[in-house]
Amino acid sequence: MSEHEISRNDTHIRVAGNDSPEKRVLNIGFMALTDAASVIVTATQGFAEKYGLTLNLQRQASWATLRDKLLSGELDAAHSLYGLIYGAQFGLGGASATDMAILMGLNQNGQSINLSHGLKFAGVTTSDALNMRAHQKGAKLTFAQTFPTGTHAMWLYYWLASQGIHPLDDVDSVVVPPPQMVPHLKARRIDGFCVGEPWCAQAVEENLGFTLATSQSIWPNHPEKVLGCTRTFVEHNPNTARALIMAILEASRFIDENEENKRSTAQLLSGGEYVDAPLNVIQPRFLGQYQDGLGHAWLDAHPLRFHAEGAVNMPYLSDGMWFMTQFRRWGLLRDDPDYLAVAQQVHQLGLYRQAAESLGIAVPEVMRSSQLLDGQVWDGSDPVGYARSFSLNALADSTAVGL
Missing domain, CATH: 3.40.190.10 (Periplasmic binding protein-like II)
Structure with missing residues (x-):
């Protein structure tokens, strides 16, 4: 076993017949962040091969570069910012509006x-x-x-x-x-x-x-990174997309299974080809152990997590809608979109549900309710009202953020 291999037990799954991936070798983008863990583990620890896939990991220098390579097709899918996918959907930040797809959530918190x-x-x-x-x-x-x-x-x-x-x-x-x-x-x-x-x-x-x-x-x-791609990729390669979701779901479940797996994953991430940072700055917060530099230390109640019995990986419609409300709040969007309709187009719920159910992973409801630090409750029921409910906003000013 090499220094970057993780010990685990599993069985090989053959993907054949009508479920065979249309494309078996994929270029997968990621940024040098610890929350890329599930994608890196999938590509390097045999989870992808179980589903007939080979993942070529390609670390990117910036999120803008990652986005541009997704849109050009140089990358098939990527560890992506939630808002990056929605920004591309609307054509914000200099990109042409492109139909995008979110296949699953990759992590929360952190x-x-x-x-x-x-x-x-x-x-x-x-x-x-x-x-x-x-x-x-x-x-x-x-x-x-x-x-x-x-x-x-x-x-x-x-x-x-x-x-x-x-x-x-x-x-x-x-x-x-x-x-x-x-x-x-x-x-x-x-x-x-x-x-x-x-x-x-x-x-x-x-x-x-x-x-x-x-x-x-x-x-x-909170929602954080997602597995993103263009909708064209999904339409041309639905079996590949489903197989990729299944592989990453298994890797996500493995990481969250116990502390030993988290420690071995942190060691893997520290490698020069991945995050390229010392283990002592990766591992503590990966395990939820925080020091703030002001003399305070704590074990966080909501640490970085990758699976949580599927609660992390569900591509909740309400999560995507929240980012759109913030785009509207800060003037990135000049008008209110049809929040729910756009989220339903972007989030590939059918493929996700098929992948999760085939692995016996619970599929939560597509909307969830959360209370943020200022007391505001977000549940997706009134996105237009929510975007306007804040005392500080910039609904009419899209020039202030340089877009």
């Missing part, structure tokens, strides 16, 4: 908002102190997120707004690829960032900043 060592030294270590600093006269604070329509932008905007800080007026927002967050913080180009792990933990480990909020404190068990 992102953070970090502030710089300079702000820590200045005593800006609480949301109240940050509010005061953001409203002082002089140079605005600069915060980085990873993609204009991505999850990190939405968590950053939502959290800032919940603290009384307008994310488009009171601070500046810039886009930085995930692995470049810590170098940007070190060079003092930014005052804080929102990104996935292990880059938040690395900033803490190197004493370059501290974690002020986790994304799960904004929305416990």
Whole structure:
């Protein structure tokens, strides 16, 4: 067994007949983030081969590059930001509007908002102190997120707004690829960032900043990365898409099965061809063990998770609709779309249900209800009203975010 192989027991499944994958060798994109774990484990630990697939993993330098390669067909599918898929669906951020598909959820939780060592030294270590600093006269604070329509932008905007800080007026927002967050913080180009792990933990480990909020404190068990592709790929390769879902479902279940599997997965991720980060900055938060750089440590009640008996992997319609409400809230969309109809087009519920049921994995309802940190309850029942319900918004201003 090589240093990157994970020990497990399974049986080989033959895929044949009418269920045979139309395309057996797939190019799969991913970013250097720990929440790419299920895709990496699927490709490297034999889960894909069980379903007649070979996955060529291709690490991308930025989310914009990943999106462009998805749209061009250079990538068949990818570990994707939820909002990246919806941004491409609407043609936001310079991309042509393209019919997109979400095959499954890949993970929940596990992102953070970090502030710089300079702000820590200045005593800006609480949301109240940050509010005061953001409203002082002089140079605005600069915060980085990873993609204009991505999850990190939405968590950053939502959290800032919940603290009384307008994310488009009171601070500046810039886009930085995930692995470049810590170098940007070190060079003092930014005052804080929102990104996935292990880059938040690395900033803490190197004493370059501290974690002020986790994304799960904004929305416990929130949607995060998805398995995304174009709808054309699904239409041409439905058996392949279903087989890919099944393979990743099995890998997801394996990762969440026990701590030993999580530890071995963290070791795999640390490899230079994957996340390329020290194990000591990947493993603790992968296991839910947090230190914030301010002297606080805790075992998080809502850590990064990949399966949770299928609750993570269901592509809930309400999750997709939530991102559209935030696009509308912040002026990314000038008009209200037909929220439910668009989500029904993007989310491949039929394929997901077939894959999950064939593995004996529970399939939850397509809508779910959640309460976010500001007390707002989201259940998908009134997306138009929800988008307008916030005291801080920019419904009429799409130029402020540069799209």
